[in-house]
Amino acid sequence: MRILYLTDNTSVHNRRFLEKLNLAGHEVLYWNISSDRAPDGGLPDSIESIASQNFVDQNGQPSQYRSFLPHFQRRLKEVQPDLVHAGPIQSCGYLAALAGCHPLLLMSWGSDLLVDADRNVEWKQATEFALQNADALFCDCDTVRKRANSFRVFLDSQIVQFPWGVKSGVFSSTGPLPPESSFTRKKATTTFIYTRSWSPLYGTDVLLDAFVRARSANPSLRLLLVGNGSQDESIRGFLQAHNLNDSIFLVGPQPAEMLPKWFRAADAYISCAKADGTSISLLEAMASGLPVVVTDIPSNREWVVEPDNGFLAPVGSPEGVAEKILQVAALSSHERKAISERNQRIVKERADWDKNFPRLLAMYERLACLAGNRSNP
Numbered sequence: 176m177r178i179l180y181l182t183d184n185t186s187v188h189n190r191r192f193l194e195k196l197n198l199a200g201h202e203v204l205y206w207n208i209s210s211d212r213a214p215d216g217g218l219p220d221s222i223e224s225i226a227s228q229n230f231v232d233q234n235g236q237p238s239q240y241r242s243f244l245p246h247f248q249r250r251l252k253e254v255q256p257d258l259v260h261a262g263p264i265q266s267c268g269y270l271a272a273l274a275g276c277h278p279l280l281l282m283s284w285g286s287d288l289l290v291d292a293d294r295n296v297e298w299k300q301a302t303e304f305a306l307q308n309a310d311a312l313f314c315d316c317d318t319v320r321k322r323a324n325s326f327r328v329f330l331d332s333q334i335v336q337f338p339w340g341v342k343s344g345v346f347s348s349t350g351p352l353p354p355e356s357s358f359t360r361k362k363a364t365t366t367f368i369y370t371r372s373w374s375p376l377y378g379t380d381v382l383l384d385a386f387v388r389a390r391s392a393n394p395s396l397r398l399l400l401v402g403n404g405s406q407d408e409s410i411r412g413f414l415q416a417h418n419l420n421d422s423i424f425l426v427g428p429q430p431a432e433m434l435p436k437w438f439r440a441a442d443a444y445i446s447c448a449k450a451d452g453t454s455i456s457l458l459e460a461m462a463s464g465l466p467v468v469v470t471d472i473p474s475n476r477e478w479v480v481e482p483d484n485g486f487l488a489p490v491g492s493p494e495g496v497a498e499k500i501l502q503v504a505a506l507s508s509h510e511r512k513a514i515s516e517r518n519q520r521i522v523k524e525r526a527d528w529d530k531n532f533p534r535l536l537a538m539y540e541r542l543a544c545l546a547g548n549r550s551n552p
Contacts, residue, residue, distance in 0.1 A: 176543055177202045179225075179256035181267040182214075183233050187431060188339060188455070189214035192260075193222050195532050201539075204254055208243070208267060209233040216431065225250065233266070237301035240270040248274050258542060262313075263287035269301045272308035278542035281309040285452025285474075286376065288314075288322040302326055310542055313535060315339055315453040318474040335538040338453040340528035341462045346435045348464030348515055353436045358399065358424060360440055365504040366397040367468070368441035370434070370456045371448060373404030378447030378470070378491065380406070383413050383423075385447070385488075385496035390422060392497075393504055398445075401426040401437055438463035442511075443503045449490055451475065453526075462522040464515035466506060468499045484517045 178201050182189050185207065196203045197219045205218060206225035209232065218224060229246045231239050247270055261267040262282030271279050292302040306312070306327040314320050315338045323329065352360075360366055367386075371377040382398075390396045400410070400423060414420055429437060438444070444460030445468045452474055460467055461478070467485035469475040479485040486502055489495035506514070 176539060177204070177255070177257045178539070179204045179206060179251075179254060179259045179261075181206050181208065181259060181261040181271060183207065183209040183231070183263065183266040185210070185212045185214050187215040190216045190219065191339070191528070194219045195528075195535075197221055199536050204256060206250075208247075208270070225254065231266070235266075237265055237269055237297050240266060240301075241273065243270065244273050251276070257546075258539060260313075263291070264305050265291055265298055265301045268305040268309070272305040275308075278310045278546045279308065280311045280313055280538065280542065281305060282313040283315070283319050283323065283452070285315065285319055286450060288319050289450040289452065289474075290376065292322070292326075310545070311335065311538055313538070316474045316477055318472075318477065319452045332541070335534050337531040337534055338458060338526045339455055340526045340531055341455070341458050341522055342528045343523070343530075346438060346459045346462035346522075348439065348519065350439060351436055352440050353433065358426070358437075358440055360397075360442075364395045364397050365393075365443065366399060366441045367443050367445045367500065367503075368399045368401060368438060368460070368465075369445050370401045370437075370459075371446050371454075372402060373400070373406040373410055375406070376449055377404075378449055379404070379410065381447045381491055381493050381496060382445065383410065384493035385500060386423065387417055387419070388493055388497035389500040389504075390419075393501060394422075396422065396500065396504060398423045399426055399437065399441055400424065401429055401434070403428055434459065435463065438465065441465060443468065445496075445500070446470065447488070447490075447496060448472070448475075453477070458522055458526045461518035462526075464519050466503050466511065466514045467518070468496065468503055478521065484514050484521065 180203055203222050204225055205222050209230055231243050251274060258278045259271045259276040260280045261271040263284040264287040268281045291298055303326045311333045312323055312329050313335050320336055373379045386398050414423055444465045448470055468488055469479055470490045471487035481487045486499040488499045
């Protein structure tokens with residue numbers, strides 16, 4: 176099958192999908208409509224990239240996709256895909272819907288439905304139009320599925336749902352650690368790891384405020400900030416102002432092969448996201464056997480049951496997050512072991528990327544079959 180994979184970003188998640196589609200034997204065309212850059216990690220072998228002289232701003236208004244439509248339609252006639260796989264909803268999904276693409280599989284990136292759909296009337300209308308004109312929807316959790324169904328009710332046969340997942344064996348509780356020159360976990364300390372983007376959506380400011388509060392009660396707490404983001408400058412200023420350079424470590428962006436080592440260097444995982452689908456970072460932490468502190472939002476409740484395998488903190492509450500940090504630090508070795516085993520088992524049973532991906536391939540085949548039936552009455 177000739178599949179057009181349409182995206183507006185260079186996230187490594189794109190590469191993960193492209194690798195799987197390539198292994199499945201499909202002919203895959205990759206088109207990033209916001210730039211000529213390949214996904215982080217590069218394009219897998221045999222994947223053809225659609226060259227384009229025209230681009231749209233990744234975070235632009237839906238109206239720009241209407242302006243981009245003539246160029247998109249011209250290229251679409253040239254490449255003639257059998258199926259279009261498009262997401263996020265209001266950018267690539269909206270563009271493919273405007274072009275009348277069929278079969279059209281929309282792929283939600285979580286925040287497109289949980290956050291962007293409510294930006295304003297234009298974004299809401301683009302969301303509804305894309306969903307109404309899709310042949311199927313791919314989402315990663317019940318929370319996103321319910322939100323999509325508030326715009327247009329999808330039949331079970333029109334939805335494929337599974338978390339983007341963790342490749343079996345990559346993240347684990349045992350294995351090598353980061354070089355000692357980068358970080359060494361000291362005895363009698365409790366180290367939390369944070370791997371989300373340093374941005375308002377993920378509540379990085381709430382996390383830092385909470386950590387200061389918790390550390391005032393327990394000076395043995397440590398925090399690893401892995402990655403970067405729009406709040407980089409303010410975070411560095413916060414650390415200087417509160418004299419936290421000996422307890423909060425700015426690790427910076429890390430290549431994919433290093434992330435399992437950094438998770439193993441920590442005692443627990445934390446995220447203060449205001450909205451989320453199924454968080455890949457959360458699943459990676461659970462696969463590493465870590466207890467977790469996450470915000471009490473519907474998507475996280477699909478994975479975390481307090482206190483069985485982690486703790487749920489009120490959204491936007493530094494006091495509430497600090498309380499959960501201290502609860503994790505107070506866990507006994509027996510409690511930690513039980514949580515570790517439970518989290519690893521949950522990920523193995525529900526979030527194995529290799530086991531789940533065939534569901535998407537089956538949806539492709541179903542859509543292709545339906546398209547064939549429609550064209551041959």
